[in-house]
Structure formats: structure tokens, C-alpha cells
Amino acid sequence: MAENSTHRIRAGEPADIGRRVLRLRTELGLTQKQLAEPAYTAAYVSTLEAGKVRPSDTALRHLAERLGITVDELRTGRSPQLAAELRMRLTDARRALATGAAEDAAALFAALYEEAVELGLGPEQATALLGLGDCALDAGDLTEARDRFAAAEQLLADEPLPRRVPALRGRATAHLLAGELRYACYLLETAVDELNASGLHDPDALLLLYTASIAPYMDMGAHARASHAAELALALAPQVADPALVASMHRGVARTLIAEGRIPEADASLARAQQLYQQLHIRTELAHCHWMRGYVRAQDGDLEGAESELRTARDMLASKRAALFTVQVEVELADVLRRRGKAAEAEALLSPLLAPSALGAERGAVHAGGAHRLLGLIAEERGDTESAEEHYCAALSLLERTGAAGDLADLCRLLGDLLRRTGRTDAALDAYRTGLGHRAAPGTTTLGPAPTAPPV
Structure with missing residues (x-):
């Protein structure tokens, strides 16, 4: 298309x-x-x-x-009412995506796109393509998602940058989910710089960009830059009327608060996001709130509460047939199950996720690496050091392509410890050195200068 x-x-x-x-x-x-x-x-x-x-x-x-x-x-040859009617039906399709399955909403968006093409309605074509891109993200088809968002950007090429930001943010999200963290950061930071340098101080567009940049920053271990983006997003929020944007901002900010150990504040931020998503009936994002609250519970040592939240998130995402997000939650759930002493259940949950159709280098590399890491820990706990080493090396291979510095450093430590215990001291030292190199990367060679702050 x-x-x-x-x-x-x-x-x-x-x-x-x-x-x-x-x-x-x-x-x-x-x-x-x-x-x-x-x-x-x-x-x-x-x-x-x-x-x-x-x-x-x-x-x-x-x-x-x-x-x-x-x-x-x-x-x-078209009636003025046609465009208005088409926009209303696009809103209905967006509502169908928020409450139902991605493929059902995709069929609506595809039909509306063709109708917009026949009528020559460029903005409505772009809106339909954005919807198709979001459907593809939910379904886990990251290549299609990138193509849809890129096509929407092309249609809006002559429009001011704020009009193109949702498509650009969608493309960056697809690259992020595919494990291309540096490129996701590059897309978002370039847009922020262009907006601020041109004086196009659009609070909605900037909030969207700053919020979207938090996840790749965190995955790369650039926590200071993620916190700064969260601060700028919070400063912009009072100028934004769209509750969905504000809810997304609260969810992103919570992630930085978790990293800083400010668990009660993170939980409060997630509660605000969850309340907004409930009012808007956006089930996918509501499931993401349960997902993150499960992570908060786990960080706070409440493993039973974490398991409950993560199971809720998984069930909600599975009911929407959001394939990629469902298996990503299952990786988090498996970690909690292992920590609760349910290693067999965790292993049974993880093993199917390593099939190429579930996770892999092009479809959620960060979480695929996480699945291998967990299976390595489980294997090591039962004394199978050979299998553990294979899983750690597989995880390293996946994560090295992503630049997920914190996860890479942790894996190098685990592999180094395993090699040291099995008498391979030189190999262990090499693993530790590699881990230290990854830990030092964010903010220096990994990322360029931080984007300029808006003239607030």
C-alpha cells in the first residue's frame, strides 16, 4: 500500500x-x-x-x-461533507484499535485509506497510515509499521514539522522495538533540535518527542539524559490538552523515577497514567501501565504483587492479540517467577519465545536477549553451566546490536562470573573488561550532544 x-x-x-x-x-x-x-x-x-x-x-x-x-x-467532484465523514470514521477506527484487536482495526484503516486515496484527501490518507502503523506495532510487524509511518511522513512532507511528528515518533518506536536504539534516538533528537531551532514551539509535538526519547535513553543506559527529557516533558505538560499525551508522559516519567529508586513517586505517576487511560478506554496503554507497575512491584521486592500485575497485563494484551507486547510481558513475568522459586514455570514460559516468530534480532532484540539471560540463570542454578554459557552468549550477540549498555554490562558480569567459576580466568577477565566498556559508553561515544532545550 x-x-x-x-x-x-x-x-x-x-x-x-x-x-x-x-x-x-x-x-x-x-x-x-x-x-x-x-x-x-x-x-x-x-x-x-x-x-x-x-x-x-x-x-x-x-x-x-x-x-x-x-x-x-x-x-x-467531492462533497465537502465527505472529508468530515471520513474523519469521523477514522476516529471510530482509532477507537476500535484502542479497545479491540489490531487486525480488526487494521481492516478499517485500510478501507478508509483506499477511500481517502480515491477522494484525493491527503491529510486523511496520512491519518489512516498512522493508524495502520500503530496496528502493525501492536501486531509486532515492525517492518510494516516503519513502512506505514514513513509513507505518512512522505504525504506530509510539505507540512510544518509538528504535523509530521506523530509519524516520525511512530517510526522511531518501530526502530526502538527492533532494537535499533541509536537510530531511534537520532530520529527523535534531530526532530527536537529542528523544532527548537526553528522556533516552532509546539507543546504537543515536543511532549511527544521528549516522552518517546525516554525509552531508548533508558535502554542505552543514558539515565541522565532520560531524566532530563522527563523534566522537560513535565514542564510542557500543563500546556498540553490531549489527555492521551499527558498519560503517556506520566508513564515515561515513571520509568526514570524507578531508575532513581523513587518507587512511591513512580507508582503515583503510573496511577495518574492509568486513571487517564481508563477514562479514555485505551486498553493497550492501560496494559502497559499494569506491565510497568509489575516492574515497580518487583523492584520494591513485592514479587507476589508483581506477578499479579504482569499477569493482568499479559491477559489484556493477549485479548487484543498484541503479539509482540504479549511476549515481552512474558519475559518480565518469567523473571518474577524465577525469583519466586518457580523456575520450571519460568522456563516453560520462556522457551517458546525464542522462536523467530515470537522474538528475535529483528523483532524485540532487547527482550529476546532478556529471555536468553533468564534461561542462562535458570540453567546455572540447576548446575548446567554449558547451557548457561550458550544462553549468555546468545543474549550478548542480540544485545550488542542494540546498544543496550546496562543490559550488556550485566550480561558480561554474569558470563565473567560463570567463566571464573569454571576455571577460565583469562576469558572471565575479557568478559569483565567488555562489560566495563559498555558501562562507560552512554553519553560519550554512543550518543552525540544532547538536544537543545525548548525556549520555555
Whole structure:
């Protein structure tokens, strides 16, 4: 579908306008002379109806007034109500995505996209493509998601940057989920710099970008930069009226608070996000709140509460058939189960996730690495050091492509400890050195200068 995204109907061609004038004049029972007078001649109308002349704007206004329609309707052949009706149905499709399964919503967005193409409605085409991109994210098809968001950006290429930010943010999210953390940061930071440098101080667009940047920063271990983005987002929030944007901001901010050990504040931030999502009936994001609250409970030592929250998140995402997010939650759940002494249950949950159709280098590399890490820990706990080493090395291979510095450093420590216990001291030292190198990377060689702050 992406290759059709710039398609336009030939609404403004002389032949199309001529046929339209002939049909409407005939329906009204007017002669060519009656339609033409007093400004034009019957011969001009005849030539126009034959498609041999392109009417000027002045002629279009005259003809439209005589025919009882708008100039846009005469030029394009579409009623002004069509665009409004299509926008309402796009809102309905967005609501279907929020409350139901991604593939069901995708069918609605696809049909609306084709209709927008036929009508030549560029903004509505872009809105439908954004919806298709979000559906693809939910379904875990990251390549399709990137293509949809890129097509939406192309349609909006001549629009101001704030109009393009949702598509750009979607593309960055797809790259993030695929484990391309540096590129996700690059896309978001470049847009922030462009907005601030150009004086386009759009609070909604900036809040969207700062919030979206928190996740890749955190995964890369750039905690200071993530905290700064969270501070800027909080400062912008009072200027933003969209409750979904504000809820997303609270969810992102909570992640930085968790990293700083401010657990009660993180829980309060998540509670605010959860309340907003409940009011908006956005089930996927509500499930993400349960997911993160499960992580908060685990960090605070409440493993029973963590398991409950994560099971709730998994059930909600599975009911929406959000495949990629479901298996990512299952990795977090398996970690809690292992810590609760339910190693067999955790292993049974993790093993199917390593199939390419579930997780892999192109489909959630960070969580695939996490699954291998957990299976390595389980294997090591039962004394199977060979299997543990295989899982640790597989996890390292996946995460090295992502730049997830904190996870890489932790894996190097685990592998180094295992090698040391099995008498391979030199190999253990190499693993420790590699881990130290990853720990030092964020903010220096991994990331460039931080984006400029908005002129608030």
C-alpha cells in the first residue's frame, strides 16, 4: 500500500471538470447560454464541457455559483461533507484499535485509506497510515509499521514539522522495538533540535518527542539524559490538552523515577497514567501501565504483587492479540517467577519465545536477549553451566546490536562470573573488561550532544 500513498485522483483535469459541469448543468435543466451568462459565452461552456480548456479560478467561481455547489466540489467532484465523514470514521477506527484487536482495526484503516486515496484527501490518507502503523506495532510487524509511518511522513512532507511528528515518533518506536536504539534516538533528537531551532514551539509535538526519547535513553543506559527529557516533558505538560499525551508522559516519567529508586513517586505517576487511560478506554496503554507497575512491584521486592500485575497485563494484551507486547510481558513475568522459586514455570514460559516468530534480532532484540539471560540463570542454578554459557552468549550477540549498555554490562558480569567459576580466568577477565566498556559508553561515544532545550 505504501507505494500508492502519494496517489491522487485526476480531480482537477479539464476533462473531469468538463464532464462534471455537463452533468450538473443537465440535471438543473440549464442551457449552455444560461450557465454562461453574463460573464461568459455558450461557446466557452461548450469548449469547457468538451475538456478542451482548463477553467480559471474566476470561471470556476462563476460556474460553481450558477450550479449551486462549492468551487472545491466542482474542482474535485467531492462533497465537502465527505472529508468530515471520513474523519469521523477514522476516529471510530482509532477507537476500535484502542479497545479491540489490531487486525480488526487494521481492516478499517485500510478501507478508509483506499477511500481517502480515491477522494484525493491527503491529510486523511496520512491519518489512516498512522493508524495502520500503530496496528502493525501492536501486531509486532515492525517492518510494516516503519513502512506505514514513513509513507505518512512522505504525504506530509510539505507540512510544518509538528504535523509530521506523530509519524516520525511512530517510526522511531518501530526502530526502538527492533532494537535499533541509536537510530531511534537520532530520529527523535534531530526532530527536537529542528523544532527548537526553528522556533516552532509546539507543546504537543515536543511532549511527544521528549516522552518517546525516554525509552531508548533508558535502554542505552543514558539515565541522565532520560531524566532530563522527563523534566522537560513535565514542564510542557500543563500546556498540553490531549489527555492521551499527558498519560503517556506520566508513564515515561515513571520509568526514570524507578531508575532513581523513587518507587512511591513512580507508582503515583503510573496511577495518574492509568486513571487517564481508563477514562479514555485505551486498553493497550492501560496494559502497559499494569506491565510497568509489575516492574515497580518487583523492584520494591513485592514479587507476589508483581506477578499479579504482569499477569493482568499479559491477559489484556493477549485479548487484543498484541503479539509482540504479549511476549515481552512474558519475559518480565518469567523473571518474577524465577525469583519466586518457580523456575520450571519460568522456563516453560520462556522457551517458546525464542522462536523467530515470537522474538528475535529483528523483532524485540532487547527482550529476546532478556529471555536468553533468564534461561542462562535458570540453567546455572540447576548446575548446567554449558547451557548457561550458550544462553549468555546468545543474549550478548542480540544485545550488542542494540546498544543496550546496562543490559550488556550485566550480561558480561554474569558470563565473567560463570567463566571464573569454571576455571577460565583469562576469558572471565575479557568478559569483565567488555562489560566495563559498555558501562562507560552512554553519553560519550554512543550518543552525540544532547538536544537543545525548548525556549520555555
